[in-house]
Amino acid sequence: xxxxxxxxxxxxxxxxxxxxxxxxxxxxxxxxxxxxxxxxxxxxxxxxxxxxxxxxxxxxxxxxxxxxxxxxxxxxxxxxxxxxxxxxxxxxxxxxxxxxxxxxxxxxxxxxxxxxxxxxxxxxxxxxxxxxxxxxxxxxxxxx
Numbered sequence: 481x482x483x484x485x486x487x488x489x490x491x492x493x494x495x496x497x498x499x500x501x502x503x504x505x506x507x508x509x510x511x512x513x514x515x516x517x518x519x520x521x522x523x524x525x526x527x528x529x530x531x532x533x534x535x536x537x538x539x540x541x542x543x544x545x546x547x548x549x550x551x552x553x554x555x556x557x558x559x560x561x562x563x564x565x566x567x568x569x570x571x572x573x574x575x576x577x578x579x580x581x582x583x584x585x586x587x588x589x590x591x592x593x594x595x596x597x598x599x600x601x602x603x604x605x606x607x608x609x610x611x612x613x614x615x616x617x618x619x620x621x622x623x624x
Contacts, residue, residue: 486618497595504591510584512558516541516551518592521560521585524577531566531574542619560584 501507501515513521523540524532538548552575555561560581563573577585600608 493599497599500595500598501588501591504595506587506591510587513555513560513584513588517555517560518585518588520551520555521577521581522589522592524561524575525582525585528577532576533572533574537575555581 498515501518507513507515507518519541520537523537527536534545534548534552537543537552538545541548543551552561552563556563559578562576562578564576566572566574603611
């Protein structure tokens, strides 16, 4: 039996997760966002008490500057976020959720929670903790 390849397994899981999210009733109704947008909306909502910049999103989601820029531009065009200049540095723009972004995030949060619950069905709490530990180790190894 051939050994499975990590990259293929991660890609398959990501595709299945995104498909489950994007095929949900809420996402069909709110067809202006992708699952990546929903993760960013959730991140912004959870961190409303601090200033978030493009660099923070790049680091959190491990995506390139150009990809992040394109994603944020589309989210801004769709009215989900605003980029607000910072007095101390004209080059910096903090990213803030709009009312529309907050409302959509509220709608999709339960869908994301349901898909995550489905993905982890049958796992014991200690197994889930261990799984996330493995994810962190893999990410740290690949950042080297």
